[in-house]
Amino acid sequence: MQCSALRKNGHVVLKGRPCKIVEMSTSKTGKHGHAKVHLVGIDIFTGKKYEDICPSTHNMSVPVVNRQDYQLVSIEDGYLSLMDDNGETREDLKMPDTECGKEIKDKYDNDESIMVTVMKAMGEEMPVGVKSAKD
Known part of the structure; x- marks a missing residue:
């Protein structure tokens, strides 16, 4: 799923772990750059916090929960x-x-x-x- 299509409280794979998205923000970059999406997720099994920044057009894995x-x-x-x-x-x-x-x-x-x-x-x-x- 594209980064830009992810939503807060949805699920995403961050650093190889299934996470629930708890925070999400988008930032625009320079003239020729892509918008970036900053994701913060909590591992649904361990409760550990993971963060990732990716271009909004980048595809992310979504776990089946x-x-x-x-x-x-x-x-x-x-x-x-x-x-x-x-x-x-x-x-x-x-x-x-x-x-x-x-x-x-x-x-x-x-x-x-x-x-x-x-x-x-x-x-x-x-x-x-x-x-x-x-x-």
């Missing part, structure tokens, strides 16, 4: 056991070392029935949200 809700079945050895809507289970996601991970553990320890939102982009997956399941 998917979110899916799973029901939490159990937590074993630091891995989440999750079930999707079709009844398929997966046990390959590590408990995140984030605020979300703490919330998952607290709710699980209180025997709450919970749904975990998993975000996937560029071959990486990570639990990013948690909510109480409706029985």
